[in-house]
Amino acid sequence: MSDTAPSSNQGRWIRAALVIFPAGTVVLGIASFGFWWVKKVKVEERGYKYALALRRDLNEAGLQRHMDILRDVMNQPDAQKIPAVAAYLESSMGAENMGYVVRRVRFQKDDIEMANVDVELTGKKRPREVVLLLVPYGDPARVEAEGRAISMLVSLAHAITGETGTATLRMAVVPYGHDPESLARLMAAARGREERFMQVLVGGGVSEETLAALKKGFRVAETGTVLTSLPDTVDTQTTLSSAQALKARLLKAVE
Secondary structure (H helix, E strand, O other), rough: OOHHHHHHHHHHHHHHHHHHHHHHHHHHHHHHHHHHHHHHHHHHHHHEEEEHHOOOOOOOHHHHHHHHHOOOOOOOHHHHHHHHHHHHHHHHHHOOOOOOEEEEEEEEEEEEEEEEEEEEEEEOOOEEEEEEEEEEEHHHHHHHHHHHHHHHHHHHHHHHHHHOEEEEEEEEEEEEOOOHHHHHHHHHHHHHOOEEEEEEEEOOOOHHHHHHHHHHHHHHHHHHEEEEEEEOOOHHHHHHHHHHHHHHHHHOOOO
């Protein structure tokens, strides 16, 4: 009799443990997820408020400043110009100046360091649906036009930092004229994230040849991506007007 009671008690404790411990694990798991989610939301809120504080409205003086800097940068030899453009984009749009997390994907071409550079406002509900503002550069006949287009992109990025939308708004600059494979790299990265380009707006009034190559690269016929070439602008004032209209168009596209 003395052996039966302890054995019975032990059995009850074991059965209770089998019930309680899994339940406790589930509760802890739910609680951990809750803590993680609250922390994530708080981080996003801090980032949003920080970006809002850095936002600057589109204005002629700011646009002209970017244009002046990029004019000097883009008149350098390729070995200096290409890394300098990427570095300028990274520093201008980074966390301290505009609040973005800048992606600078480096690669080599003919012993020159190149890079695709992009920033984004990640969509809240459909983050894998992407509206892309793309500026390809590297055409020696279009240095001034490319400088205006990049300046417009940077100014736009500053004006919309902290905005939110349901889909993702991405802004990218790629050295397509120096290395057409830069577009393939951009596309491969998007495929790796299982993203779909809904709209692509190409800045700078690119040539018909480049436009045809971009349509092929984005596979517009197969994917349904809407690709639009934006016209070149001739001076600071027309660039500013185009930027203001484009701002409204982009934010509407990711609502």
